[in-house]
Amino acid sequence: MAELLDKSKQDSPADSQEQKFGLKSLVLHLHPRRVPQAVLKFTHTWGLGGMAALLIVVQFLTGLLLRFVYAPFPGKAYDSIIVLQNEVLFGQFVRNIHHWSAIFLLAITFLHLLRVFFTGAFHGPRQFNWIIGCSLLFIVVAANFTGYLLPWDQLAYWAITVSTGMLEYLPLFGTELREAVLGGTEVGAATLLIFYNLHTSILPLLLFLLMLLHFWRVRKAHGVMVPQNSGNEANNYVAVIPNLVVRELATALVLLAVVLTVSAVFNAPLQAKANPDFSPNPAKAPWYFQGFQELLLHFHPVFAVLVIPFTAILVMLAIPYLRYDAEPTGIWFISGKGRKMGSISAAIALILTPLAILLDEYVISPSAALAIFPGYIIKGVIPLSFLLIFIAALYYLSKKKFAATKNEAVQAVFIFILTGFLILTATSVGFRGEGMRLAWPW
Ligand code: HEM
Ligand code: HEM
Structure with a gap:
């Protein structure tokens, strides 16, 4: 029916003549x-x-x-x-x-x-x-x-x-x-x-x-x-x-x-x-890949190059096929609550990502642990588990504490990950100098 109505709004014979040529x-x-x-x-x-x-x-x-x-x-x-x-x-x-x-x-x-x-x-x-x-x-x-x-x-x-x-x-x-x-x-x-x-x-x-x-x-x-x-x-x-x-x-x-x-x-x-x-020193990837280059400084290579990027790609592809509990709205950020939770997630990522980078660069020294456990545990499984637990907590809290719909909670998690990745990219582009050490650009 909708198709027919649409058709009736469309071309008259004269129109279709006109349509044959031109802009x-x-x-x-x-x-x-x-x-x-x-x-x-x-x-x-x-x-x-x-x-x-x-x-x-x-x-x-x-x-x-x-x-x-x-x-x-x-x-x-x-x-x-x-x-x-x-x-x-x-x-x-x-x-x-x-x-x-x-x-x-x-x-x-x-x-x-x-x-x-x-x-x-x-x-x-x-x-x-x-x-x-x-x-x-x-x-x-x-x-x-x-x-x-x-x-x-x-x-x-x-x-x-x-x-x-x-x-x-x-x-x-x-x-x-x-x-x-x-x-x-x-x-x-x-x-x-x-x-x-x-x-x-x-x-x-x-x-x-x-x-x-x-x-x-x-x-x-x-x-x-x-x-x-x-x-x-x-x-x-x-x-x-x-x-x-x-x-x-x-x-x-x-x-x-x-x-x-x-x-x-x-x-x-x-x-x-x-x-x-x-x-040249430092030798950097093109700017759009530098988020991954930064990940490589903090995670075991298999995690930085394989596990994290491929999971991210799979999640991106799965986004439309997840089960949601609300109809799409076409409204920016779903609702007022969605907008507020999104801002909070962005703020958390804005604080936690630089903090994690600084901690890993200057405070945590895993060399003793690396002598006992393999690198993929110390620099892979453990930090990734922390991250996943944090993301799960963010999702859970959004739903329980803020009574968010599934759509709003997924959006909050998406904003958290997106902001974190943008900060990783900005860190590598602007704040990594000789030997890829942290440095002020001025
Ligand atoms: C979405 C499409 C395209 C993108 C995103 C793209 C992007 C780029 C980029 C980033 C460069 C390096 C530019 C520089 O910094 O000098 C480049 C160079 C070049 N591209 Fe493309 N390009 C596209 C399509 C094409 C097409 C269709 C052709 C030819 C049929 C082409 C021919 C060239 C040539 C000959 C160069 C070398 C010249 C140079 O580096 O200045 N590109 N392109
Ligand atoms: C070369 C890159 C792309 C081109 C040229 C392109 C072009 C367009 C155009 C012209 C529209 C309709 C009007 C508009 O939304 O502006 C559209 C809609 C759409 N695009 Fe893209 N797009 C591109 C990349 C993407 C990407 C990266 C995604 C998401 C992963 C995407 C998903 C969609 C969807 C789902 C719609 C329908 C949106 C709606 O109905 O409101 N597109 N695209």
Whole structure:
């Protein structure tokens, strides 16, 4: 019935003639004819999904231009970037756009994930779209990572060496996996070619296909989630052209203006040419992997590289399929109580994470215990058990003491873990100096 009603609101014969060609037709492939007034409110989605899509188009276009000059061979890659910057008209600018837009894309995709989570838009018919979204995020990270190596400067070479080195810690097949990724025993010509091909053909293709699937699923779920508290606005349908399209265009123009301005003012970094014989100190992974690099300083490698990240990925994928006891609301942070509990969880993580880092760095010295028990017990099972007990207590207290629904309690735990991970990342990016020791950046 809902399908029929929807259809009746859709095309007349004249309309479908009109739809065959032109921009209007493109818009109406992406959107229905009409949408509830409630979803026009900018602060509902913040337009983040559309922003991510736009930045991907920017990456495709600038990437194609870069390919005209870039040469994916160790003897030529760095020099081709220098030629690009110094001799090609707008070469530096195009490189800057590709560089900054990649960073914006990562941040915006992540923020989009957060908006979907915090408005509960992963329930019901949107469950599988969350999984597609997680895959999109994975590919965006992979595209950033493979692109990182291409300039072939010291920053690129050592960041990829450090990150792929983490794979060595995986038990059983770690070394084989690392060598498969690198195409050899160390970062070299084969690695550059593998990364280049992944970066400029396979990942963009996957991204494109998954995006189509993602958009199709949004339409199949009858558009984005409508907030439950939007009263009449939920049933009042308005035409997509011009109402939604004008808002999307405005958002797109503002985003483009910001990316172009940043690219005009700040050049993409380029250090000295890669030198496999001289490692910088500290050698750090790209910033989005530094949370894991920080974990590696505190946990046994098998836990930092395998147990914790893979559990986190599984939990992320399971989020839509957990059993909840309340219907999705489409309201930010579920309710007033959800918001309050979220703030408390964030505050606890904000205090406890730096405290734990400092304790581990300066106070706890497990060397005596390590002489008796194996490392994976002292630096793995024991600290992880403490963490899990704490998370269980947080969940239990939320439900018992604050009479929270399961949705609100899961949200509180999510915020706790998220804040903790962001602090780990910030610590490694900003507060780790020579030998990865804690240091003030100024
Ligand atoms: C989501 C898509 C993409 C992301 C996130 C991405 C990200 C990146 C990043 C972070 C770099 C290093 C930039 C730097 O600091 O210099 C890079 C370089 C590069 N990318 Fe992409 N890229 C994407 C798509 C593409 C596509 C589709 C192509 C080509 C078809 C491409 C071609 C290149 C080339 C040739 C370079 C080397 C030039 C340079 O480093 O400045 N990229 N990319
Ligand atoms: C390349 C990255 C991505 C692109 C281009 C993209 C694009 C979009 C767009 C345009 C929408 C509809 C409007 C909006 O919410 O802005 C949407 C909705 C959605 N996205 Fe994404 N997305 C991406 C990544 C993700 C990620 C990482 C997740 C979560 C893990 C996700 C899950 C969802 C879900 C569940 C919806 C439906 C939301 C609702 O109905 O309210 N997406 N996406």
